[in-house]
Amino acid sequence: MNVDRIAELFGRDLKVINVGLEAFADNLVELGVEVQQVDWKPPAGGDTRILALFDRLAANASQDIDAANAEAVARIMQAKPTLIDIGVASDVVPGMHNKLVLHAGPPVAWQNMAGPLRGAVIGGLLYEGLAGDAAEAEELAASGEITFDPCHHHDAVGPMAGVVTASMPVWIVENRSFGNRAYCTLNEGLGKVLRYGAYSQEVIHRLKWMAAELAPVLQAALKRRGPIDMKNIIAQVLQMGDEGHNRNRAGTSLMIRELAPHLVMLEEPKEKLARVLTFMHENDHFFLNLTMPSCKSTIDPARDIEASSLIVAMARNGTEFGIQISGLGDRWFTGPAAVVDGLYLPGFSAADAARDIGDSVITETVGIGGFAMAAAPAIVKFVGATPQDAMTFTRRMYDITVAENDTYQIPAMDFRGTPTGIDLFKIVETGTLPAINTGIAHKDPGVGMVGAGLVKPPESCFTRAFEAFAERYGRCT
């Protein structure tokens, strides 16, 4: 029996971690002892069955989960998302065809789609000329002639409704370390836009212009510029007050800086170039549709790693919130999409809000967005919080991630790497859910954006995923 460690304790200053009654910590703090109080709550949400499963699996898994997660996170860190081109969806997106409509989130049938998604589908069908008016579009959507599929099943991501149809232009981002690509449409701006479920003339007209003028001009400029290292730019935007999900002002500005010298060199009328530059300038979220495919291409190589409990996708379709786990293949685990807790644009209130929607939570899965809120103190205005709250949000996320990002850093936290690689196990054990900041769509089709705020994913999808994981990797006895 060796008691050296006890002797060591006797010889040192007492430093205490207090789990439970705070009065015990208060006594010690009063006496000058350094104490760290733990914000404890019952693990696994107090569900004893899940907790027992958790402890059994943690002690006795058939494979090395920690090693698998280390590998998954290493691949995230190694990623080199690079913007290489703009293409037309039907030409470049795997499996894309004229009768296919991609949407955000996990799979959902037409009859179960939420208002904003229905609106965007209607808009998409109008845009493709497959229907003449909204009623016709709805009929077609319900007819079974149109296939609906998640963007995630086609290496793509889409903000809010995330609707992608065949002739839409898409950004192409390639992960230069692994060779995989990801796709995302070009951002349409704020207000009445397709991704928020609006499908009026104005919306369709803008989409047409984007395909006819914006995309070809940007493609030409990009060709002159050459591939853009997105990882580098995202690292910069975090140092400029963006978090890459809900605040994209710095990112949009940087893109303009990257492209402007090449835009002016194109053989195009000044008016045309001015329209392109003005469109980018007037839309702070222009960059969102670049961070999203960058994040998608970053995390996809971390998929399908045996025994990894890393979350490789989080996405919502307005009806359900779904996640995918590296070690569990393409299976979705879903729960009901929540109502966003946020601030509303003038004239709107919580009563107008649709449920949480969009693939943009792909940003949180690689450690930016809500996880990097501390880098974007200005964002807290959106959610009625303080900069201190933003720091707290980020700090909490370290509790459910396996690594600190080696590239994405937070200046105000002494350039600490952002919390990266969300571990299903840690979520289930601590009950801390990923922090997500997002936009709020109107619940009815055709209206558009009504606000922005914070949202919590449903606990049930994590519990379900965990049960499946335990079944798959628990050692049979």
Place this chain on the structure above:
Amino acid sequence: MGSVAALPILYGLQITELCFSREEEAVTLKRIIVRKDSYYDSVVLMSISAEIKKIDGVTEAVVAMGTEVNLALMQDMGLDDDEVAEAGPNDLIVALEAEAQEVLDRAVAAVHELLRAKSSGEAAAVYRPTGLESAVKALADANLVVISLPGRYAAREARKALLADRHVMLFSDNVPIEQEVELKKIAEERGLLMMGPDCGTAIINGMPICFANAVRRGDIGVVSAAGTGLQEVACSIERSGGGISQGIGTGGRDLKDERVGGTMVRMAVQALAKDPVTKVIAVVSKPPAPALVPVVMKALKAGGKPCVVHFIGAEAGSPLENIRYSNSLEETARMAVALSRGETYTPRVFDLSEDEIAAIVERETAAMSARQRYVRGLFAGGTLTDEAVCVLHEPLGGVYSLDPLDSAFKLTDPHRSQAHTIVDLGEDAFTVGRPHPMIDASIRTERIEQEMQDPEVAVLLIDCVIGYSSHPDPAGAMLAALGAAKERARANGGYLAVVGSVTGTEGDSQNIHAQRRKLESAGCVVMPSNYQGAQLVKRMMARRAS
């Protein structure tokens, strides 16, 4: 009840009648609020519930987490609804019943205020780690983890702490013995302290952990199975002019259960034997399991330092090599102090002279009526209870208690005293849904009120444990009840003797002298130690019998 407010306007003249019928029927209003995903510790919530019940007009108040037990309880009380039925252990439920809407509003506001004051992770502006892993990252050189969680979660966290190579103090009770065995095995392998479970007190490097007193540092190391035992010994050491190097709690089962095997007592003794500051080692416990006696003795002998051993309720053995036995908690302290100073120890029972004691006995028993013949001991400290029972059981021909030496004297109903009874009010029977009596004085004052109904009670014996984490003024909280009990006995033509002691020091925020003075102001005979208090009662009862 909005309709009630509207009625006077409609019926004008019937207002008074309406008010009458309302009062007679004691109309009550309910309000139930469920706050999802807001965890608070049950002790915090119990104290909030108690505060809210004190609000004028509040007839019932439950502020609790949605555990199965609590849900059933609320259903029984009629304080449930659909939302409550759906609540889980992480959801906070506030269920209030009051006579008027504005009282409910006030009560709800008060709940929020108290919850805010107690603070929690929810929406707290400052980050706090949510688990042990992140806490260890936040305070990388933490060397002790103090755990006071509900029993069913406690061992899990303790195991994590040990595996992260941190010493552990496990305050929680209701931890299964198998888990204790496992935890102590891990601790032994890694050479770590695993104090507890059910460890109420420790003093590490002079710092009070959980319930402990401000005692000066010195050269006596104390190893104690139980909380108030350690407190009484430490305070007696202070009073005798000595000081504490380390006070290590082990939990009550360490020596009592062979499966635990005295692991922590052995490790603590060995560590104190190696500790250059510690000159004398004191060990206090209930009598060990027979198989473990040689284990303890071997460890003490191997250490070589002078040791004082007190097995509460066991006959003191004769000195053996470096080991001496003592007869009480107080004597343990005094022997240890004498040893540490190289002085000879002179046994004595009372600090006061025999004449002084005889005078007190005479004074306190003279006015008792013939029917007054029983002792009632109402204690907050478990070990202090045991000590009092041990002193009085034989001379009184048997003392009923919850944990008796002789099973024939097991108290049938914890809430009802019979003949001579001494109860530990910290037992589960009293603390379900309420804080421990060392925090919540009302458990004891209610019992005093109950005891005073019994004209056969001659002597009330009490403890008064102060120090860190204890009630801010336990003596003050008892004054009214003690005064009333004495008055009642006088009205019945008798005299109620109250005997007590204060476990504490001058350095404690409650201050031992102030607490003693308060008890004395209520007519309580305050003795220097729990042991002397029990001995005085023994003398009083002998005087009554003669």
